[in-house]
Amino acid sequence: MRRLFKSGLNVRSLYPAPLWRRVLTVVSRHNGVILLLIVFCGATTIGGFVIRDMREANVEAEEIYTRSVHGLQRIGELQFDAQETRRTTLYALTTSDSNLQVEYADQSRAADQRVKDGIAEYARQGEEPAEKTLANRLTNDWVDYLSVRDEVLASILEGSTKEAVSLDMSRGVPAFEVVRQDLNEVKRLYDRDAARRQANLVSVSRSSTTRLIGILCFTFLLSAAAVRAIERSRMMSTVQLAKLQMEFVASVSHELRTPLSVLRSAADNLADGLVEGKSALRRYGAILQHQSRNMGELVDQILLFASTEDGTNRYKLRPLEVAPIVDSIKGETETLVKEAAFILDPIIDPDLPLVLGDRAGILQCLHNLIGNAVKYGGEDDRRIVLRVLTAPSENGFDLELRISVSDQGIGIDSSELAHIFEPFYRSPRVQAAQIHGTGLGLSLAKRIAESMGGRLSVVSGLSMGSTFTLHLQIAKGQEMPMAATASRPESSLIP
Amino acid sequence: MRQLTTILIVLAVAAWPRADAVMARGGLAMAPMAEQSPLPEPLAIVVNRSNPIDNLSSAELHTIFLGGRGYWANGRRITLVMREPGEPERKAILRDVCGMNEDQFKTHFLRGLYTGEILVSPKILDTPYGVRKFIFNVPGAIGYLRISDVDATVKVVRLNEVLPEEKGYRLHLQSQAVN
DSSP states (O other), X not given: OHHHHHGGXXXXXXXXXXXXXXXXXXXXXXXXXXXXXXXXXXXXXXXXXXXXXXXXXXXXXXXHHHHHHHHHHHHHHHHHHHHHHHHHHHHGGGOOOHHHHHHHHHHHHHHHHHHHHHHHHHHHHOOXXXXXXXXXXXXXXXXXXXXXXXXXXXXXXXXXXXXXXXXXXXXXXXXXXXXXXXXXXXHHHHHHHHHHHHHHHHHHHHHHHHHHHXXXXXXXXXXXXXXXXXXXXXXXXXXXXXXXXXXXXXXXXXXXXXXXXXXXXXXXXXXXXOOXXXXXXXXXXXXXXXXXXHHHHHHHHHHHHHHHHXXXXXXXXXXXXHHHHHHHHHHHTHHHHHHTTOEEEEEEOSSOOOEEEOHHHHHHHHHHHHHHHHHTOOSSOOEEEEEEEEEEOTTSSSEEEEEEEEEOSSOOOXXXXXXXXXXXXOOHHHHHTTOOOOSOHHHHHHHHHHHTTOEEEEEEOTTXXXXXXXXXXXXXXXXXXXXXXXXXXXXXXXX | OHHHHHHHHHHHHHHSOOHHHHHHTTTTTTSOHXXXXXXXXXXXXXXXXXXOOOEEXXXXXXXXXXXXXXXXXXXXXXXXXXXXXXXXXXXXXXXXXXXXXXXXXXXXHHHHHHHTSOSSOOEEESSHHXXXXXXXXXXXXXXXXXXXXXXXXXXXXXXXXXOTTSTTOOOBSSOOOOO
């Protein structure tokens, strides 16, 4: 029994479940996959944000680096060319060769042209008012210095060395000092701009980190919520299982108590000597026999279900003739059918092929189906049709053997069709009608059919009766040509 | 045969008397002057572009090139720029402006510097490029260049109100007396 209940770890419902419960059921069944999916989604999302932020930071850093290198290079070149202008002018003092002096003058003018170009570029690129003002000031100061430089050069070339030195000391040095301060100011502004950009980068990096932490928190909360939902669904499954167990115990107890009460009463009567005469004794004997058989069958069903649930019952499939099996089941259920005032009407097609299956399994399956037909067969048309025929299988190419059991009873509502093969499921309508049962018969029949490589199908409607069909494989080499069966009338009850 | 003909033609062309050689021998004396001997290249007198002077007389030029004048009218010191001894331009200036040969010119300046009559000796530049650059850099510089060496960095002054390209200009590389 415990093993039986263990099988109920899967969520089962006695009634059609609401949507939220079905969702929880699905979540519960695939909780690992869902968790993996959530983690994957979270990781993918975080990864995407991380990659985007890293790319942005890289672009920003690259821009800063490029600007830094380029800017420093330009400032360095500007400072060097300014020095070169002055240096080459003073070189001309070191010689009295007019040709060399002219060459130095040329070099000085080339350097001063580079400085002018550099200042013009700085003025073009300057974005802030301070930079533009500085560019204008630098331009003017450089022009002032150049005017002194030209006079110094002229004096040198004229040969007035003393005058040239005097001029350079009195006006050239101060003018160049002003230029040098301007260039230092350029560097200072550049450093300030670089520091501002660096601060921006740090800010971007900080905001990225904050965003990442936020995303991580969000993902963590999402995962926690998912885990909680799964835990909740598991808890509900456990509650559901406990409820099923209780209901099963109650149902089995009730099913056992009824024949047990009869047996006890009969035994009491016999013990008390209240039964006299042969006919009375025979009647009591029949009662004891019938009730003990009922109890035995119930116990057998429970044990059989437990064995199929555990997977220990493996049928040995072999080619079988169907007609003898039908004869056997007819004999086995004769009492049951007759006592319920039903008629079992077998309709067997001639020349049936051998079927691949297990005799005991097929008998058990049919026994359950006929038992159900008797139980729910209704009051008006008390005829149970047992039809055996061959028909195309699901794939449309092969043939299969179908054994269908049809009744004209209360039928099954379409909303319940999806649940009737679930273990322990019992229709509320049937429970209300106080029709006893364990809810194991159809589930057991279905498992037996599938264990033999076949399947069990149903066609039913409310108050229209039901047809349960056992689909079995035809033994290899026993297939009949499709043409042979094409002319055969197909039962409308078989799906 | 064909090669021999070609060689003969080449030799005949090479042996043909040239126009200047003919002129030197007194040949073609009846031909017009322009066709017989193209004019020698003019020698331009150049100063710094900032120099306000536009015209110099032959006498002023003579005085300047002999160091007799130290300053321009604007107060700038006059710096004389010469090519190296032996250059055709220098020869033309010495002959046509200074009226001296090389030795006389040197002696004149040595004596002037020694006596203090001349303040600065001429600056010697190797190339026309050097002359241009020097004059460009020195506001009071004055020098000379072939007209083909003149560019926008220097200013050409008139000589006796005549520009080098104009008719009647008297300063050329070949002997033309300046009177």
